[in-house]
Each structure stands twice: as C-alpha cells, then as structure tokens.
Amino acid sequence: EAGVAQSPRYKIIEKRQSVAFWCNPISGHATLYWYQQILGQGPKLLIQFQNNGVVDDSQLPKDRFSAERLKGVDSTLKIQPAKLEDSAVYLCASSFSGTLNSPLHFGNGTRLTVT
Amino acid sequence: DQQVKQNSPSLSVQEGRISILNCDYTNSMFDYFLWYKKYPAEGPTFLISISSIKDKNEDGRFTVFLNKSAKHLSLHIVPSQPGDSAVYFCAGKIQGAQKLVFGQGTRLTINP
Numbered sequence: 716e717a718g719v720a721q722s723p724r725y726k727i728i729e730k731r732q733s734v735a736f737w738c739n740p741i742s743g744h745a746t747l748y749w750y751q752q753i754l755g756q757g758p759k760l761l762i763q764f765q766n767n768g769v770v771d772d773s774q775l776p777k778d779r780f781s782a783e784r785l786k787g788v789d790s791t792l793k794i795q796p797a798k799l800e801d802s803a804v805y806l807c808a809s810s811f812s813g814t815l816n817s818p819l820h821f822g823n824g825t826r827l828t829v830t
Numbered sequence: 831d832q833q834v835k836q837n838s839p840s841l842s843v844q845e846g847r848i849s850i851l852n853c854d855y856t857n858s859m860f861d862y863f864l865w866y867k868k869y870p871a872e873g874p875t876f877l878i879s880i881s882s883i884k885d886k887n888e889d890g891r892f893t894v895f896l897n898k899s900a901k902h903l904s905l906h907i908v909p910s911q912p913g914d915s916a917v918y919f920c921a922g923k924i925q926g927a928q929k930l931v932f933g934q935g936t937r938l939t940i941n942p
Contacts, residue, residue, distance in 0.1 A: 746928070755934065758874070763928065771928075771929055806874075820873075820876075821874050823871060823872050
C-alpha cells in the first residue's frame with residue numbers, strides 16, 4: 716500500500732512569512748495527525764482529526780497555526796506568521812481507526828527552517 | 831513537563847551483542863507504551879508495543895519489558911544488527927485518548 720505522502724520535503728522562509736504543508740494519508744485511514752518535531756526532541760502532537768472533525772487540538776498554537784481536513788482525506792497545516800521557534804520537522808501520520816490496534820503510519824515529514 | 835523521558839541521547843553497541851534502550855515515565859494514566867524507530871529523513875515506524883497490564887512483550891529480536899512500580903520500560907534487541915542503527919522513540923498512550931506522548935529519542939549505533 717502507498718504510504719503517507721507529504722509535501723514539500725523542505726521549506727525555508729523568513730520570520731513573519733506564511734507557509735503551508737500538505738498531507739495525503741493512507742487510503743481508508745480515518746484518523747489523521749499532525750506532529751511537530753523540534754531538533755533533539757520527540758514528536759509533539761499538534762492536532763488530530765477523525766474523518767474531517769477535530770478530536771484534539773489542545774497543543775496547537777491557534778494564534779498562528781491552523782489546519783483543515785476537507786472531505787476527510789487530505790489535510791493542510793498552515794503557519795501564519797512564522798516565528799524562529801517554528802523551525803522543526805512537521806510530521807503527518809494516519810491510522811485506520813484511531814485505536815491502538817491500528818498503529819500510526821508516519822510520512823517522511825516536511826523540514827521547515829525559519830530564518 | 832516531560833512525561834516520557836529517554837535519558838540516554840545515544841548508545842553504541844557491537845554487532846551481535848544486546849542493545850538495551852531505556853525509558854522512564856511519570857504519567858500513571860498511560861495504558862499502552864510503544865516503541866518507534868526512525869531512520870534519517872524518514873518518518874518514525876512502529877516497532878513494538880506493550881499494554882500496561884503486561885510486563886513483557888516479545889516480537890522476534892525485539893522484547894519490551896515494563897516495570898510499573900518503577901515507571902520504567904526498556905527495549906531489548908538481540909542480536910543487534912547494523913540495520914538497527916536508528917533513533918528509537920518511546921511513547922506512552924493516555925488512557926481514553928489516542929494521543930501519544932513521545933520521549934526525546936535515543937540514537938542507537940551498531941558497530942560492525
């Protein structure tokens with residue numbers, strides 16, 4: 716089966732600019748996650764979708780980050796305006812049902828550098 | 831508030847020997863623990879998990895041990911192979927939620 720697709724692979728922007736990341740989950744996977752991984756740290760959940768509804772966005776900085784999952788398939792994560800501390804790898808993951816018996820499948824991530 | 835801690839940023843092991851990666855946690859509400867493996871420029875991949883009601887789970891060369899009283903778990907890899915060189919993340923799943931809380935990761939290097 717095809718894996719989780721993410722684009723772009725790399726992005727360099729200046730602070731205060733905006734950026735968007737795209738994710739296409741594995742076909743049939745109802746649950747989609749966006750994680751932020753800062754260098755030297757483990758991934759941190761930003762937002763979780765079940766189909767096109769938000770399940771958990773408690774750690775999403777809503778003043779600058781937004782995410783949507785139209786039609787319950789693809790998802791986009793946007794940062795506007797970006798700050799230096801947003802430099803990180805943004806990982807998208809999906810799972811079949813959102814339960815532990817369907818482990819998360821991660822994409823290769825988008826590496827964002829904010830200068 | 832670091833709920834899951836991997837105190838060793840790196841570990842070097844000779845090929846064929848046992849690799850032991852450690853993880854400590856503080857949240858008693860975790861009901862599952864998982865280990866993920868990550869190669870450079872790739873996303874993490876699921877390796878093995880253990881329920882909080884168990885103390886051991888084995889899958890081929892990989893065994894995870896859980897000590898609830900010490901709030902400690904470990905991943906054993908025997909025998910270690912060069913392809914095992916990667917970053918390993920420990921994660922806890924909070925009971926009643928699907929959110930995973932990850933540790934900082936341990937970089938394992940297997941030397942030939």
